[in-house]
Amino acid sequence: MKLNHLRDIVAVAQNGSLRAASRHLGIAQPVLTRSIRDTEQELGATLFERHARGVRLTTIGEAVVRRASGIQAEFQRLEEEVEQLKGSGTGEVSVAFSTASSMSLMPSAVTAFRKRYPDTILKMSEGFFQPIQSRLLSGEVDLYVGPLDLKYVTSRIEVEELFENWRVVIARKGHPAGAARRLEQLSGERWIQPAWPDSGAEPDFRSIFTERGLPAPNIVTHARSALLTLVSVTSSDLLTILPIQWLDSSPAGFSLEALPLSEALSAPPICIARRKDMPLTPVAEHLHDMMRRAAAHYVHRRAGGVPGT
Incomplete structure (x- = not known):
């Protein structure tokens, strides 16, 4: 098996069809078809299944593409190094x-x-x-x-x-709850739940309250981007909990602040x-x-x- 065989497999997988992959690579479709067929014969396994709109990877094909992508990336690094x-x-x-x-x-x-x-x-x-x-x-x-x-x-x-890192409760400057010193003082507030980039999951910050024996927060908005979260908190009385670094952005630092709570909210x-x-x-x-x-x-x-x- 040669590097161009791996290149062809990855191109077909990424483009979804032999025709699109041949255009992407700048080679004739029959040449690409023969390359895929030769590789399948060498491996003794089918890598692609045809369907109405092109091709899809088989289970074995998915494994081969993962390996081929890694080999391509490593070869590119070799040339660059x-x-x-x-x-x-x-x-x-x-x-x-x-x-x-x-x-x-x-x-x-x-x-x-x-x-x-x-x-x-x-x-x-x-x-x-x-x-x-x-x-x-x-x-x-x-x-x-x-x-x-x-x-x-x-x-x-x-x-x-x-x-080391920590999270803070963030509010717009001038928020009515700006003088709060304890999390329990915020039990009547409304909250926006952001997508935290702390792990592979999207943790719910309700656990911060329940671990302290407090009622679950009233989450009324969910946001899946930094911009949506910051704009929402800036333009409303919603509160949120975020890593302290979110206040390092200049626009956020001008209009938002961390409430001076006595409790430290740990983060990875x-x-x-x-x-x-x-x-x-x-x-x-x-x-x-x-x-x-x-x-x-x-x-x-x-x-x-x-x-x-």
């Missing part, structure tokens, strides 16, 4: 952030990275760790930076803690994760170092602070 060791600043690096880390660490880390590698293609995405973990394992993503609960992490992922630590058995390219290693530096600067800025300040 050779070029970078020769002095080139080209290539690609991919990093996935949680919302909290994109607000607190991404700006300074990326600015420093760009000074060293202005021509490198930087691919950034945002999301929960659990779905991103599969992209780390496949080689599609080099680094994940954000809150991370170790119980969701496979042994194939290397995790480095950058700093901010970490950086990478695949153990896949060495980073020099460019990706430099971005990794810039994330560490950004985290150290963040901790220094926060030094002396306490949750709610």
Whole structure:
């Protein structure tokens, strides 16, 4: 089996049909069809099933595509690493952030990275760790930076803690409950439930109240984006609970504040994760170092602070 066979399998899987894949690759469809047939014969298994709109992967095909994607990513890294060791600043690096880390660490880390590698293609995405973990394992993503609960992490992922973290109750400035000092004083308020990028799941912050023997909060709105959550809290009397880093964005910092509660609301630590058995390219290693530096600067800025300040 050759690399072009793996390329062809991945292209068909991604494009959904032989015709679309042949256009994407710039090769004749009969050539692509023969490549897929030869690979299936070599493996002794059917990789694709035909249907009215194209083809779909078989169970074996899905496994082959996962492996093929990883091999392609590793081969691309090999080529890029050779070029970078020769002095080139080209290539690609991919990093996935949680919302909290994109607000607190991404700006300074990326600015420093760009000074060293202005021509490198930087691919950034945002999301929960659990779905991103599969992209780390496949080689599609080099680094994940954000809150991370170790119980969701496979042994194939290397995790480095950058700093401890906490959550806060956030309200618009001038909120009637702005003087509250205890969570129980907020039992009559209405809340917005955000999608927390703390884990692979979407935890419900009702547990913060029930663990303290308090009635469940009155959640009247659910939001699946940082922007929707921040705009909703800014323009209403809704309260929410978020990692403290959400206040690091300038627009949010001008119009929102953390209530000065005496209780500390813990959160998973901010970490950086990478695949153990896949060495980073020099460019990706430099971005990794810039994330560490950004985290150290963040901790220094926060030094002396306490949750709610």
